[in-house]
Amino acid sequence: MSKAVEKRMWRFEHPLHQLNLSQDVLYNLQRWGDELSVAELTSVSTAELRLLIRMNENHGAAILKAAKQYPALKLGYHLRALSADLLEISLDITKDFDWNTGVHGSSEAFWMWVEDRLDVDFIIGIRGSQPPPSVTIRYIADRWMGAEAEIIAVFDDELTMLSLPKTHTPLLNLAFLPLADSLSSNINRLYFRVFNGAQTQTFWPVMHTNQNILICAPASSGKSTMATLSACQTISKASADSFTLVIVPNRSQAKEIVSLYRLFQGQTWLPIDTIFYANVLTVVCEDLQLLDAVYEYSVSLLIHERQALPIRMIELSYCLNDLTDLAAWLHVSMQAMFSFRPLNREQSLTVSVVGFTIPHSGALFKGMSKAAYTAITEASPDENVLLFVPSRSGYPAKNI
CATH class of the missing domain: 2.60.40.150 (C2 domain)
Incomplete structure (x- = not known):
């Protein structure tokens, strides 16, 4: 309808009315050639168009030119x-x-x-x-x-869909494992005292085996914490010149990893040219879901060096649909693969939608503020709350 208003023509009129043709040509085309589509007009010769519209050959050439300029x-x-x-x-x-x-x-x-x-x-x-x-x-x-x-x-018979992956790990209903003081001398600096469900389920293979580990879990599920605990425990039992190498895809995440490792170790980084592969005991690869060409090349070099050295690799990623190929590339066995689904998050998530029919005005903001206040008091009456608003000036938080 909007196109009809803009073009000032009815939908049943011939599409070539939108091009610069004379009214006589358009009238004859509508009368004698209305059943032909624009695509069919492009395959007709000028002489045939002249006979179709009962006009001369110049008019037929004009129709053919317009039909070929019609977007397709x-x-x-x-x-x-x-x-x-x-x-x-x-x-x-x-x-x-x-x-x-x-x-x-x-x-x-x-x-x-x-x-x-x-x-x-x-x-x-x-x-x-x-x-x-x-x-x-x-x-x-x-x-x-x-x-x-x-x-x-x-979709013909040549299209074959891949089989459903069977690598997802069910989150078991286990009793949360308490944090043991023997894991690290600086363990009391941590902000929690009990492992969550995913950490409890992955604790034994991460902390008490030397095999490569691949953990795919939702955000904020404690993957990096488990890798940090394992790396620090390994270093505490080794010589003073031993290292843990942590690989991240970008610089901003490197700052977060440094702050996390400072909870356990004093010195958290060294120039890369002072580290020898023979002194690296553990390699932690963070955020493998962001794997690009540079990241893949770096990990491939480490896998190559690991063939002659006893280096353990702990790979972490967000939830993946099928990690079979990734695990094979990283030399991770089926027993050391943990692929949790996105729904296995530790934090409960509740979504509620409230509609408003009030026009955009101060009354609309008051109605939205009331709904936000009700949600805050019901969900978190005593804890901190993060509230997102379109603008600070139009929606002052002090009203809520």
Whole structure:
């Protein structure tokens, strides 16, 4: 409807009304060639168009030129299964019309910006590893009425979805393990006295074995704390020139790791050229879900050096859907893999939605403040609360 208002034409009118054609040509085209689409007009010769609209050949050439300038796209696709429930659809998009700056301007907007050729990737979810017979891929022009088309992407027998991963670790209902004073001389500096569920379940293989460990768990589940405890316990039993090497993907996370290790050790870093691989006992790889080319190359070098040295590797990551390939690359056995789901978080999460029909005004803010105050008093009457507002000036927190 908005396009019809902007173009000042009805939807049932021929799409070439949007181009610079004379009224006589448009009238005859609407009368004699209304059943032909714009794509069909582009495949007709000038002489045939002249006979169709009962006018001369110049008018037929004008219609053919306008039809070829009408925006259209050619679509192609490629399918690739990423996992058991994710399918990647790569689109090859090519413009299928004659570009005219006077008609189209500097760019033509569809669902995406289109130039000469564009490759677009879509990732869709598949339930139960059983893809539907097909999906519809559709494009619609942003400014042109009727400039739309669709293709059917058929999932043939050659498309094979990956099997469902069976590497997720169930969070067991274990009694929380109390923090033992024998783990570290500086253990009293920690802010907790009892391990949570994920830490309790991973405690024995992390603290009492020398095998490589891969832990994938939600944020704030204590992965880094367990790696720190294990590394410090190993160093406390070794010689004074032993080290733990911690690898992080960026500088900001390195500062957080340094502050964490200062709870246990006095000196937390040394110049890299003063560290010998023979003195490294433990390597901790943080945030493997952010693995890029540089990070992968660094870990690969350590894996290569580890072949001749007794270096233990503790790898940490956020929740992953399938970590089989990652564990094989890091030489982690099935018994040392812990892949918790995102729902296995230690902090309970409650979401409530409150709708408001009040227009944007001071009354709306008062209504929202009342709902926020009620939620705060019910969820956390005595603890600190973090409240997000659109702006500090328009929503002063002192009112709440």
